[in-house]
Amino acid sequence: MVYWAYNLAGIMFHDITTLLLDTRAFRDTIDLFVERYKDKDISVVAGVEARGFIFGPPIALALGAKFVPMRKPKKLPGEVISEEYSLEYGTDKMEMHVGAVQAGERALVIDDLIATGGTLCAAMRLLERVGAHVVECACVIELPELKGRERLGEKPLFVLVN
């Protein structure tokens, strides 16, 4: 963990793309998440567009779970549900497919980075609206000064590096 955490510390702009260029560090990142969640009976891994799409599917495949993309408006075809969330200036929307997640499923929300927590909160609300139970939110990087953890309230947050 120290090895790739050191790598990560050298990343400018909290840009995870350099992590993806280091095969061992990327492998370790996924393994750490899988190790944490493999016995938690997770059936849904929800990844937030677009960098959540990079970490979510490998984790989902390793856990035997399905992967559900949470996308910006008008990207998902067919019937969707929407959740609005606030940005620094204005609002944005996140969408999920109707029928992708069933009531009672145990879900993990994944994104590369948590800043204010707005997108993660929106993702959680979408899952809870269809009756899923969000076990945890997981991110590679946290920007603690932006207090995203507080915005998530009582929902647990797991972060690899802050």
Added chain:
Amino acid sequence: MFAAENGLKGDPRLQGISEAIRVVPHFPKPGIMFQDITTLLLDHKAFKDTVDIFVDRYRNMGISVVAGVEARGFMFGPSIALAIGAKFVPLRKPRKLPGEVISEAYVLEYGTDCLEMHVGAVQPGERALIIDDLVATGGTLSAAIRLLERVGAEVAECACVIGLPEVKKLKHRMHNSKPFLTCLALLGRACGREGVCGWRVCLQGKFCVMCIWSTFPFIFKIHHCSTAQALPCTLLFLFSPTTLLFCILYWKWTLGIEMLFSQMPTFQGQCRLNGKPLYILVEPRKIDNCC
């Protein structure tokens, strides 16, 4: 080109993958039958089979870079990269990647778009695989190929889960680049023999070869003639009605009209994009798996 024709004929996994794909009619606009892979991602077995098929194919090809096209290429690329021990490089829409990037524009049905890659992500000489969920005209994949080649990487193959019918017309296509070489390929089309550089040369041999050499000596290595022979050929080539016709056709082509180029002869029946092979798992679903 298609997995079923390339060693996976009758593989039950392909049927499972095909059946997991959903068709959404009239998305994003009327008349388009959208091939939705999100239902594939909900089917753990089908999703795993998809990744496994790609991993089995590319494991021993010396690939060190998997480049995924935003955003659905991100859903397949990283798992493949992890399994084959390659790095994952995201190819993104403009202004999404921080830091220094290189850009490549490509033509859409209406207008143009742009694909970007980080400078320094890929080193010269690396072997790359490009992955996306679906290929139609090949415009996006062509831009991706050009990005990687511009930094000196070698694109081993382009891989997609679904290939639309238009892809079968991608025989000898060049997208928005090397226009004169494409014109020359048309010139050589009437013949049957492949040249040293891969472009077909005239059965008359000397005439076409001289035209090619004299016009672009820095590209081709065919030196069958002297300068004295080359000069009249150059003039004949540059001012001929054939050349004029080629220029008009190329002009129309860059406006997005694919006419004559879709009828070009193939390299042993294989589907290629900018000269790179294309590997596709399944054909598009028909209406019966509609939402």
